Structure formats: structure tokens, C-alpha cells
Amino acid sequence: MAEISVVLPSVLQPLAGGQSYLTAPADGTVTVGWLLDSVTGDYPVLARRLRDETGALRRYVNIYVNGDEVRRLQGLDTEVAAGQEVLIIQSVAGG
Amino acid sequence: MGCMATPESYVLAIGTKKGLWLATSQDRKQWSFTGPHFLMSEIPSIGIDTRDGRTRIMVGVRSEHWGPTVAHSDDLGATWTEPEQGAIKFPDGTDAAVERIWQIYPDADSRPGVVWAGAEPISVWKSTDGGEHFELNRGLWDHPHRSEWGAGYGGAAAHSIVVNTSGDNVHVAMSTGGVYRSLDGGSSWEPRNKGISAYFMPDPNPEFGQCVHKIAADAAVEGRLYAQNHHGVYRSDDNAENWESIAEGLPADFGFVMLTHPRRAGTAWVIPLKADGERIPPEGKLAVHRTDDAGGTWKRLDAGLPQSEYNAVLRDAAAVDSAEPAGVYFGTRGGSVYASADEGESFDEVASHLPDVLCVRAAVVADAKVAATVSV
Numbered sequence: 045m046a047e048i049s050v051v052l053p054s055v056l057q058p059l060a061g062g063q064s065y066l067t068a069p070a071d072g073t074v075t076v077g078w079l080l081d082s083v084t085g086d087y088p089v090l091a092r093r094l095r096d097e098t099g100a101l102r103r104y105v106n107i108y109v110n111g112d113e114v115r116r117l118q119g120l121d122t123e124v125a126a127g128q129e130v131l132i133i134q135s136v137a138g139g
Numbered sequence: 140m141g142c143m144a145t146p147e148s149y150v151l152a153i154g155t156k157k158g159l160w161l162a163t164s165q166d167r168k169q170w171s172f173t174g175p176h177f178l179m180s181e182i183p184s185i186g187i188d189t190r191d192g193r194t195r196i197m198v199g200v201r202s203e204h205w206g207p208t209v210a211h212s213d214d215l216g217a218t219w220t221e222p223e224q225g226a227i228k229f230p231d232g233t234d235a236a237v238e239r240i241w242q243i244y245p246d247a248d249s250r251p252g253v254v255w256a257g258a259e260p261i262s263v264w265k266s267t268d269g270g271e272h273f274e275l276n277r278g279l280w281d282h283p284h285r286s287e288w289g290a291g292y293g294g295a296a297a298h299s300i301v302v303n304t305s306g307d308n309v310h311v312a313m314s315t316g317g318v319y320r321s322l323d324g325g326s327s328w329e330p331r332n333k334g335i336s337a338y339f340m341p342d343p344n345p346e347f348g349q350c351v352h353k354i355a356a357d358a359a360v361e362g363r364l365y366a367q368n369h370h371g372v373y374r375s376d377d378n379a380e381n382w383e384s385i386a387e388g389l390p391a392d393f394g395f396v397m398l399t400h401p402r403r404a405g406t407a408w409v410i411p412l413k414a415d416g417e418r419i420p421p422e423g424k425l426a427v428h429r430t431d432d433a434g435g436t437w438k439r440l441d442a443g444l445p446q447s448e449y450n451a452v453l454r455d456a457a458a459v460d461s462a463e464p465a466g467v468y469f470g471t472r473g474g475s476v477y478a479s480a481d482e483g484e485s486f487d488e489v490a491s492h493l494p495d496v497l498c499v500r501a502a503v504v505a506d507a508k509v510a511a512t513v514s515v
Contacts, residue, residue: 056205088223093205096236097228104204134204 385434
């Protein structure tokens with residue numbers, strides 16, 4: 045089965061057992077929200093770093109699909125297909 | 140890296156805008172530090188729980204990027220544990236998410252394992268497993284006043300929790316909603332702000348809506364409470380039914396801190412700031428003020444404090460320990476931390492140039508071991 049990879053920033057990799065990316069099997073297209081559910085299923089602390097308990101993406105967490113940040117697309121409903129690359133990058137924020 | 144072990148030690152925990160520092164001491168003069176723990180996350184709340192024969196340090200952690208969480212350590216910060224599913228999270232159906240944990244309050248010795256928490260958005264939580272999992276207090280969450288509560292400058296939060304000896308009476312203070320009281324252990328809540336001015340509102344004497352900054356209970360007089368408000372220092376002798384001003388004798392009635400003695404009736408400490416519009420120590424001279432007669436008179440305490448200081452002290456950036464005489468500790472937004480081993484009569488600067496100090500807690504512990512790794 046085809047897979048979709050989610051690339052993690054280094055600061056989050058310890059929460060995924062040290063992996064730099066996580067994969068989910070996907071035939072056809074899935075939503076980014078489904079993809080996050082899938083790849084963080086075994087890593088609940090990682091899941092909470094990305095989204096709050098309502099499921100909303102945290103304000104300074106950005107997810108890019110083919111170079112576009114999902115807030116400029118359809119948010120967590122943005123569709124992604126096998127072979128595409130999904131990047132999680134924290135915003136430049138804080139002081 | 141050396142380790143120390145003594146029969147009795149003191150632990151000081153300093154939560155800052157960019158991490159946590161921990162220190163131990165045998166004499167409350169010389170301190171050995173570790174840190175920063177949780178670098179680049181703010182630590183707005185700390186609870187040191189010395190019940191159950193162990194020292195558990197619980198911290199509210201908040202990253203700008205990765206959100207809030209609660210972690211705990213049973214080995215003075217050598218290792219930290221974060222419950223996989225999260226210690227505090229709003230249940231389904233509330234459509235709310237925790238923004239920041241403002242308060243972690245270990246309950247009485249007679250109720251080991253019970254820990255309360257206050258959070259933003261305004262909410263109170265209770266754990267019965269030593270702070271590993273908390274349950275939302277539905278009585279306060281579903282309170283009909285909720286839509287009328289406002290947000291203080293720092294956010295809309297329940298920041299003070301006080302539980303009486305029996306556990307029936309629980310007082311919560313929130314910004315901005317004022318003081319709320321439960322007489323049934325937290326099931327139902329009513330505002331109790333009579334006598335506290337809300338000068339910034341059209342009606343300066345509303346039932347609720349006061350901007351209380353901190354409340355604390357008298358150590359020995361049941362039903363006596365103290366409150367530092369957004370202008371106004373108050374005492375209640377009737378379980379918060381009525382409040383009266385005890386600000387006379389203070390250089391200013393603004394500030395954030397309210398501490399009470401661990402055992403002695405009538406003793407409390409405040410750290411005044413000049414005013415809402417001038418949030419600095421009066422005349423730039425930092426001082427703690429202590430009353431030993433429940434607010435009748437105040438004594439200025441500044442021995443060992445700097446001649447000039449323009450940083451504020453935040454509501455939870457001050458604490459007492461349970462020793463005799465009691466220790467008093469506080470930190471400034473300028474990153475200095477001061478400790479007194481004699482109830483405020485004299486202070487030593489025990490840390491300096493840290494990030495903004497948000498929370499300070501101290502405790503007496505048995506057999507503390509900490510790796511001395513850093514100088515601050």
C-alpha cells in the first residue's frame with residue numbers, strides 16, 4: 045500500500061521515538077487531520093503538541109503540503125495523496 | 140557533578156518565562172541549583188507536594204509552540220514524567236482547550252493525593268492521584284456567571300485556590316470575576332466579594348467582577364482570608380461573606396502577592412507596587428510588608444533588598460516554606476530571586492539575571508539530593 049510521510053522538526057522527534065518522520069498507509073487521498081490522527085496514534089504526547097483537545101492545530105504549529113501551509117488551503121481538511129510530502133514546522137515566534 | 144544528602148533540606152523551585160530552576164539548601168543561605176529544566180517553555184505554576192513520604196514537584200509548563208501541559212518529578216528534577224494522555228484537558232463537549240495552568244495546589248495533609256489546579260480559560264480542576272490526572276470542576280465551569288467573567292491583562296484564569304481544613308469550603312479567585320466560594324467541596328459556587336471595590340466598573344460594588352490578584356487563608360483562624368486586589372488589600376473574618384480594607388499603613392494598595400504564615404494566626408506578607416498605571420515598587424524601592432496582627436499594622440521589610448528596583452513581582456512569584464521561622468521567597472520580573480530565613484526580616488539574593496520570574500515555591504523536605512550543576 046502507498047504511504048504518506050510526515051516530516052517532524054527535530055525538537056519533536058524525541059516524542060516519536062527519535063524518528064524524523066512518520067508514515068501512514070494511504071490509498072488515494074486523505075485529509076491532513078486524518079493523517080495526523082494516524083501517525084500520532086502511538087504518540088499521544090506528540091499529538092497534544094500539535095493540536096489542542098478540541099482538535100485545533102496549535103497557533104504556532106504550521107503544516108505544509110507541497111510547500112503550502114494548510115491554513116491557506118483547507119486547514120485540517122486539506123487533502124493529501126500518497127507520494128506527497130507533509131512537513132511540520134514551528135513558526136518563528138516567541139521572545 | 141556532586142550530590143548531597145542531608146536529613147533535612149529546603150527545596151526552592153523557580154518558574155520563569157524560559158524554564159524552571161531548582162535549588163536545595165541546608166541553611167536557606169547557600170543554594171545549589173539545577174536548570175534550566177524545560178528550557179524555552181514558561182513555568183507559570185509549581186506545586187511541591189511533600190505528602191505520602193515523597194517530594195513530588197509538579198509544574199505547569201507552557202510552550203508558545205507546543206501548548207500547555209503538566210509534568211511531575213519525584214527526584215528533584217532528575218527525571219520528569221508527563222502523563223501520556225495529558226494531566227489536564229477539557230472533556231468532550233466543552234469545546235474548550237487549556238491555554239495555561241496558573242495554579243497547582245496540593246491539598247491538606249489529611250487528604251493525600253488530592254491536588255487542585257486553576258487554569259485558563261477560567262477553570263478549576265481536581266486530582267486524586269497526586270497530580271497525574273485532573274478532572275474539571277463542572278460546578279464552576281457551568282456557572283451561569285461565566286459569560287460575564289472577563290479577562291485580566293494576563294488572561295482569564297482561576298489563579299488562587301484555598302481549601303479549608305475539613306475540605307468543605309473552597310475559595311477560588313479569578314481574574315476577572317472575583318472570589319467565589321463553595322461550601323460543598325466544590326459542587327456549587329457563589330460569588331463572595333462584598334466590600335471589595337471594583338473601581339474600574341460602572342458599578343464599583345458589583346456582586347462579582349472584581350479583579351482579585353491573590354487570596355490566601357490565615358493559618359490558624361478558620362474562615363479568615365486575605366486578598367490582594369487590583370487596588371485594595373482586604374481581610375475577611377467570616378469566610379468571605381464580608382471583606383474590609385487592611386491597606387492602611389501600606390505605601391500602596393496595588394500589587395499581586397498575598398502570602399500567609401504556615402502556622403501563625405494573623406501573619407501575612409504583601410509586596411506593594413505603586414499603582415495600576417505604575418507597576419513598580421513605590422519610589423523604585425522594593426520592600427516586603429508583613430503584618431502580624433491580621434492587617435492592623437504593617438512592617439516594612441527591605442534588609443538585603445536592592446536600593447533601586449523597578450521590576451514587578453507577580454502573583455505567584457512569592458512563597459513561604461513551612462520551617463520555623465518561616466522562610467519567605469520571591470522573584471522579580473528582572474530575574475532576581477530573594478530568600479529570607481527569618482520571615483522577611485532580612486533577605487539574600489539567591490539568584491539573579493534569570494528570565495522573568497513567574498512562580499516561586501519552597502518546601503522543607505527530608506533527605507534532599509540534587510545535583511549541583513549551575514550557578515545563577
